[in-house]
Amino acid sequence: MANAKTVTPEMKKRSEAFKAEGNSAFSLKQYTVALAKYTEAIALDPSNAVLYSNRSACYLHIKKWEQALQDATRAVELDPKFTKAMIRRATAMTNLQRVGEALIVYKEILKLDPDNKVAKDEMAKLKKQMKAVAEGNVSAAPKDHHPAEKLNKQYEGKPPPPPHSAASRLLLAYESFLEGMDFVNSLQQMGDPKENKWWAQTGGLQGLTNAVIRDSDALMIEHDTLKKVEMYMMWEMGVRQAINVVMTTPAKAIGEYEKRLKAKGWDDVRPALTLSIRALIFSGMLQEKIGSPGDAASLFRKAVQLLKLAKTHLLAIKPTSYEMCGMILKETFIRSVKLHLIQAILNGNARSRSSSVFDIEEAKALLEEVRQSLETTSPMEEPPLGSTEHCHFHLYHYALYHHNCGFYHAIKAQRGESVIKTSADGATKAVMLDPIEAKRAMTSYLSALTFFPSDHLAASTCCVKVIEMGCKIGAISKGQTWDLWAQSQKIVDACSWYGDFSKGFPENPAYKFVRSVIDKNGGRPSLAEREVRFPPMVDIVTKKKGNQKDVDAMMKEILKDHADVQATRIDLQAVFEEQKQRFSGFDATLVADLD
Numbered sequence: 001m002a003n004a005k006t007v008t009p010e011m012k013k014r015s016e017a018f019k020a021e022g023n024s025a026f027s028l029k030q031y032t033v034a035l036a037k038y039t040e041a042i043a044l045d046p047s048n049a050v051l052y053s054n055r056s057a058c059y060l061h062i063k064k065w066e067q068a069l070q071d072a073t074r075a076v077e078l079d080p081k082f083t084k085a086m087i088r089r090a091t092a093m094t095n096l097q098r099v100g101e102a103l104i105v106y107k108e109i110l111k112l113d114p115d116n117k118v119a120k121d122e123m124a125k126l127k128k129q130m131k132a133v134a135e136g137n138v139s140a141a142p143k144d145h146h147p148a149e150k151l152n153k154q155y156e157g158k159p160p161p162p163p164h165s166a167a168s169r170l171l172l173a174y175e176s177f178l179e180g181m182d183f184v185n186s187l188q189q190m191g192d193p194k195e196n197k198w199w200a201q202t203g204g205l206q207g208l209t210n211a212v213i214r215d216s217d218a219l220m221i222e223h224d225t226l227k228k229v230e231m232y233m234m235w236e237m238g239v240r241q242a243i244n245v246v247m248t249t250p251a252k253a254i255g256e257y258e259k260r261l262k263a264k265g266w267d268d269v270r271p272a273l274t275l276s277i278r279a280l281i282f283s284g285m286l287q288e289k290i291g292s293p294g295d296a297a298s299l300f301r302k303a304v305q306l307l308k309l310a311k312t313h314l315l316a317i318k319p320t321s322y323e324m325c326g327m328i329l330k331e332t333f334i335r336s337v338k339l340h341l342i343q344a345i346l347n348g349n350a351r352s353r354s355s356s357v358f359d360i361e362e363a364k365a366l367l368e369e370v371r372q373s374l375e376t377t378s379p380m381e382e383p384p385l386g387s388t389e390h391c392h393f394h395l396y397h398y399a400l401y402h403h404n405c406g407f408y409h410a411i412k413a414q415r416g417e418s419v420i421k422t423s424a425d426g427a428t429k430a431v432m433l434d435p436i437e438a439k440r441a442m443t444s445y446l447s448a449l450t451f452f453p454s455d456h457l458a459a460s461t462c463c464v465k466v467i468e469m470g471c472k473i474g475a476i477s478k479g480q481t482w483d484l485w486a487q488s489q490k491i492v493d494a495c496s497w498y499g500d501f502s503k504g505f506p507e508n509p510a511y512k513f514v515r516s517v518i519d520k521n522g523g524r525p526s527l528a529e530r531e532v533r534f535p536p537m538v539d540i541v542t543k544k545k546g547n548q549k550d551v552d553a554m555m556k557e558i559l560k561d562h563a564d565v566q567a568t569r570i571d572l573q574a575v576f577e578e579q580k581q582r583f584s585g586f587d588a589t590l591v592a593d594l595d
Contacts (some may be wrong), residue, residue: 014047031061048346049078052516053085053091060091068092069483073311083109087118097294097348100287100400111323127286140379151497166215173211173218180207184225184232188362198235205236209278212285213336226286232280242275246283252303254313269314273376277306277328281337284344293348297358302342304366307334335373339400342366343524343564344406363408370401399451403458406444406465413437413469432537438469455494463488466523467514472537478521479530485518 001370007015022037035058042051052075058478059068069092075085086109093102148170161167183204190197206230210217221229237244243253261269284299306386311329327333345366346357374397416434446463452459463484470476517534525532 004543007047013045015041015048015051016045017190019051019054026054026058029061035062043317047078048083049075050111052078053082053088054090056085056092057446060088060095063095065092065095069096070468081112081121083113083116085121087116087137090119090122093294094122094126096298097292097352098298099292100283101246101298103125110124132156146220147498149178151511154497164453166453166495168215169396170215170455170497173214173216176214177211177218177220178205178577179206180204180209180211183207184229187228187235198231200232200235202236202239204232204280205275205278209282212282212340214334216285219285220285221289229286233282236404237275237279239483240272240275242272242279245280245302245306246299247274250302250309253306254309257310257319258313261314266318267408273310274312274328277303277310280306281340284340288344288347292346293351293358298340298343298350299345301339303337304334304341328378331373331377332397335370335397336393338366339397339404340369342404343400344372344405346411350411356565359447360408360411363404367401367405367408370397374398374401395451399448399458402444402448402451403462405449406441406462410465410469411443413441433469433472435473435475441474442466442469454491457495457498459490459509461490462493463491464508464510464514467517468510471514471517471534474534477531478525478534481514481517481521481534482524482530485514 018037018041022034022041025037025139026035033542035055038051038055038058042055043050046049052071055070056068056075059065059071069089072089072092074083074090075082078086078182086105090102090105090109093099093105103123103126106119109119110123113119151167151170152174153172154163161171171236181204183201185196186204187200189198208219236242245253257269257273260272280299280303284296284303287293287295287299307328311334315329342363345358345363346360349363352358374394376393413433413435416437442465443464447463449459449466452462467476467481467484471481507511556560
């Protein structure tokens, strides 16, 4: 490398001295001290793979997984056969919930060292965990009870459901899924098995990813067919000489595609690039389905990066129409992938509370990109999956955008609890949700409710989350609570094809909370009670055992000052009216009963 730093013998000697000090500190479990020593050693000799591997070990011990992964990856780049660094790389990936990638690394280790016990044991452990999760999550329902199959039978021989309905979207997605699986099932071995030659019809990955983009609930892959789907995906990519970006970086993949574009043009690059991107999207969705959110987010992130680089680099080299370079570079398609990534990040963050693995500020930046895309792209432009769907995709993306904004602010509200009262000795605090973030979450969920079809389960979730946030900060009346709850039940009833799937919703913590609020208040409020607001829900936190009288006095004081500590009431109808101005095609049935 032309710009590589020249390391003199003296620098190497000093670097080895720092390394020895680092090793000594590491043996004493002084990991931060060791880390500092290795950092000084690296500054003197940045080409020494062992130094990066040792610093990676320090990061692993102090649970800084991202930094551990970066250093281990650098060590392997410098020495591709450095199995100890590869093990540390896989360990970091596992802790970042990127289990699929960790398994690939362990396979690479065993190719270099077939008797490596650590790699064998860890690989077996991960496979066992993934199998247990997969058997519980992949196609949890028998085929006849799967929502898409039930819906398909329900409308067999009948007029199709309304175009903007969730039923219509799921049926279109299921149709794409079945088409994709027909291609997958055409895969067969040809000739002598030793030659490992296969044949199938190409186009399966397009059908499967179109299904994911339309509605991921259409996926119905049983555990024993999962391997065949993965085999077909690798076969189709091989036929088109598509780059497997799971094994490399988006930047390196685009570098290779740039060379091919200059030499052979779009006719060669388009099908290969399309498969590289679709493989990432479909693999990400599979990882989400089998319960590996870290891998899902990583794959969706790579897909977004690859799409961005393709747009900025490849189109700059050989400008062409979107028809020539394919549907994947259309704004609506890119926006769909970003929304999948946002959802994966927020889901992972809510479950694990890991900001290093699932950074919600990354989700916030992506949400802003989606907002700008929605505001600057006409709903009549760039139909992604058929000319009859363009308007409905725009509506659906508005719904998902606002829903994810609500999810983001709900997480912020729960993590940014607000201390509203403290006892004189500081030993007792009264804590509630951050009211500002909770209000933002409520407004976003209400906006999403404007755009979701009235038969979409997420619309029911929006109703419930508004009630939950509103009750906890004292910003919703009993009348509003009942109206939203009744609306959520209407939506669940409208999703009859979900069957047992929708029955699982009451087990959701938010649903349990809201159900308890409704039951506690005796159901529908009287006319006189409709405008009464719930007091804010306050948790009393004590550092030491306090006097109950002091706690009771604090609660009385809080309730007396209720008007000061609660958030301003959310005007539900005003939020809907504002959103109506954005789009003429919104579903008005959702707002009919709200005051």
